[in-house]
Amino acid sequence: MFRSLLLGVAVVGSLSVFGAVVPSEEKTTALVPSPSEGKIIGLVDLRPSDVFKGEDTFRMENSAELGYRFNPKLQLTYKQEIWGNLVQPSLSASPNNFFVRDGWVDVLCDKVFVNEDQSLFFTYEGRAYLPTFETRRNAGMVTAVRNYATVGKKLTGWMTVSATETPIAHFYSQDSYLGKANPVFENRFQLKAGINLTSKLSLSLPLIWQATKMRLSQGASKSGIWDNYVWINPEIFYAVDPHLVVGLGYYDVGSLMKNDLSDTQIGDGLRDGVVQMIFKAML
DSSP: OOOHHHHIIIHHHHHHHHHHOOOOOOOOOOHHHHHHHHEEEEEEEEEEEESSSEEEEEEEEEEEEEHHHHHHHHEEEEEEEEESSOGGGGGOOOOOOEEEEEEEEEEEEEEEEOOOOEEEEEEHHHHHHSSSSHHHHHHEEEOOOOOOOEEEEOOOOOSEEEEEEEEEEEEESSSSTTEEEEEEEEEEEEEEEEEEESSSEEEEEEEEEEEEEEEEOOTTBBBTTTEEEEEEOOOOEEEEEEEEEEEEEESSSOOOOOTSSSSBBBHHHHEEEEEEEEEEEEE
């Protein structure tokens, strides 16, 4: 019952708001204070998460970010994910059930182009991933490089839509690990609607398509194929003050389409997902 209520709020409620009437992996940052020049920036993101796929799992999907904003359009940060399995500790190799996941260096060039009436903009973000996640490190990961190119259009005073193209190069020291092929290249395409419901309340509705080319490795599963994954990540945020934001989010882990894109599986895809409470504290 608790899961059904959370899923209803995070998905059905979000979609009804969108029908009636902002940024990622693909996580949203909402209602952040206006940037100033020459400033150390930091963020702690805590996400108690209920996972409903297979065995019941309750975990923490946390992250911390620290960096420097050179000017309103340019900032450099390092972000580190730290997760913890609270109900199903067998998923973690760490005795205390918390473990380090992905970490990356991030360069954000925010709105490097804006048209005359401020309604059209272009943003670039580059990420270089470090092999901080033990599972990927054991698989032979050296690094991954992502380049996010976003074009956005402000439709009204309260709604913005955007499209993001993200080519990703994966570097591994081996072609497969434990019988599964490693990735070599990935492309992500995202369409997103950002809605400011009030001055403090915002909603993000992204749809993401990931297409991953797997390495050739004889006898390994998924060897040489294009592995497709289509998912959503609606999030709603409330700004308590300029340094504290709370919210609710959902993302599916089952994919809304079959691996080969031959058919949809929306019901199955939405059934397997993660509902999150979100707490963001900013410097």
